[in-house]
Amino acid sequence: MEAFTTHTGRAVPLRRSNVDTDQIIPAHWLKKVTRDGFEDGLFEAWRKDEEFILNRPERQGATVLVAGPDFGTGSSREHAVWALQNYGFKTVISSRFADIFRGNSLKNGLLTVVLPQRTVDALWELTEADPTVEITVDLVARKVTAPGVEADFELDENARWRLLEGLDDISITLRHEEDIAAYEAKRPSFKPRTLTV
Amino acid sequence: MGRTLAEKVWDDHVVRRAEGEPDLLFIDLHLLHEVTSPQAFDGLRKNGRRVRRTDLTIATEDHNTPTLDIDKPIADPVSRTQLETLRKNCAEFGVRLHPLGDVEQGVVHVVGPQLGLTQPGMTVVCGDSHTSTHGAFGALAFGIGTSQVEHVLATQTLPMAPFRTMAVTVNGELPEGVTAKDLILAIIARIGTGGGQGYVIEYRGEAIEKLSMEARMTICNMSIEAGARAGMIAPDDTTFAYLEGREHAPKGADWDAAVEYWRTLRTDSGAVFDHEVVIEASELAPFVTWGTNPGQGAPLSASVPDPASFTDPSEKLAAENALKYMGLTAGQPLREIAVDTVFVGSCTNGRIEDLRAAAALLRGRKVADGVRMLVVPGSVRVALQAVEEGLDKVFTEAGAEWRHAGCSMCLGMNPDQLKPGERSASTSNRNFEGRQGKGGRTHLVSPQVAAATAVLGHLASPADLSDVREPAGV
Structure with a gap:
């Protein structure tokens, strides 16, 4: 996983709540068997509209998505995270994220930042007034800054450490292989098995 | 504790x-x-x-x-x-x-x-x-x-x-x-x-x-x-x-x-939940969605809500967007919404009891003209059971299509999709924009409401069928 320490970039204000994973990446894109090449599928239906915020010339190259509440609801598809990353987003700010999407984002190095809605409103107004404004998301200091806006955010210490270091969960878990083996040895015999071994 | x-x-x-x-x-x-x-x-x-x-x-x-x-x-x-x-x-x-x-x-x-x-x-x-x-x-x-x-x-x-x-x-x-x-x-x-x-x-x-x-x-x-x-x-x-x-x-x-x-897997009497919600079952009625997320629902007897009635600004905006996408107007009775497709299936409602419930209402009735009804069993075993009970015949005789098992139109990753502007009553779980096909409009319903809707051509409950024909066995 790519490490995340701090990032500064221009923003895209997405004034919509309940942006579900079918909007982020429609199902027909999920047939791919790789983790890349999803950028053209990102918000595919909405991008057909020339006026959609992502299509505006002043938003090209923006890397910070500032979204409405309940971003990422719906399916468990990690493709939603890959699509945002493939497109070029490094971080997403919202007042509330769906659980599975949040977990997926943090496992891929896409930093999802929870801020109060009034701060999200302030960031929207700022970037709408001046699209060249840059927002900094600093994971070391756990702080989001932009002209006239300074907001602390929370992230549990363990997730933060893994992001800062770019650590892979599987190798961390495999350090505790003995604990797994010990647990397996005492599982009850009535637990089902899919294979007869 | x-x-x-x-x-x-x-x-x-x-x-x-x-x-x-x-x-x-x-x-x-x-x-x-x-x-x-x-x-x-x-x-x-x-x-x-x-x-x-x-x-x-x-x-x-x-x-x-x-x-x-x-x-x-x-x-x-x-x-x-x-x-x-x-x-x-x-x-x-x-x-x-x-x-x-x-x-x-x-x-x-x-x-x-x-x-x-x-x-x-x-x-x-x-x-x-x-x-x-x-x-x-x-x-x-x-x-x-x-x-x-x-x-x-x-x-x-x-x-x-x-x-x-x-x-x-x-x-x-x-x-x-x-x-x-x-x-x-x-x-x-x-x-x-x-x-x-x-x-x-x-x-x-x-x-x-x-x-x-x-x-x-x-x-x-x-x-x-x-x-x-x-x-x-x-x-x-x-x-x-x-x-x-x-x-x-x-x-x-x-x-x-x-x-x-x-038997030990029960919440202890002294346990405390972080949050509690209480619902009175007797107050419930057949329920359908009118919007583009599963929380945007109402009893079938209600009307499409007015976005202005929402106090939360993001809910209000979501309702406005939903009505626009769904092609609905505030105040329109939900029962008057006509559909062109009915889907019975999915991990939500694709099991044998669901098929039995839908079949019981379709027996001796016909799917309305201009309505396409797809019945997709949740598994091959469910399909075999349905065939043994003759449910497949009930569906096909009513004019519905009896299909092979899979996720199908719940998410439209296979060829079973809505066309732009088409409207479905679906027993699946998500009414997101484009979920069942690009531009498709989804109303989430129970298998019973799906069957009644298929017969009448508009969102309907089993009770609405009483004047069409008495269900078998009643």
């Missing part, structure tokens, strides 16, 4: 607990399908890792599979590649697979329970958000992303931050004609699509205890639509009766030991 059901199951699966770290949980059952697994197997291959517990892993093909001409090569080359990739991965890593054409093939959340693999007190995961279905057995079951699929394949564990607990208590009895689907849609409308976020919901109370296992699966299935990762129902005699004799259910002394343990 006592513990909740969810806390008991969690505690029984802790492999490792350390200060400042998420608990490492053991996973009893890992279900796989073709869509969210290829990148996970790729990761294993790149790192020279194997599947740690092939005996706790099972795969089936469901999201991409066609429901017509299943004996012919799959027309869409991308879908075909994804299914072939799953077959290759399962063969290489030694994972049991039920491919298209196999008698145990079907929607992953229908297959697990019917094989008896889903049991009380287990941890069950799958790269699919509707894994919450399995919570109906008192299992802690939740959807995971592909990185976590890889993690479980490699370690049979998951590091998990703790959940909060929510009790949804449904007092009293559901009125006649009101189903588990109506109940869960009403619950989601009440707590909102984000209301369950961070929680495991335990459904309890008299109305829940009286539900069959299949109805309980419908309830737990849609927990995710309220934002909850998991939903659970305490196992009881209904659960044990469903399980006994199934292929993978414990046998002999193991059965007795299992039941003894399962």
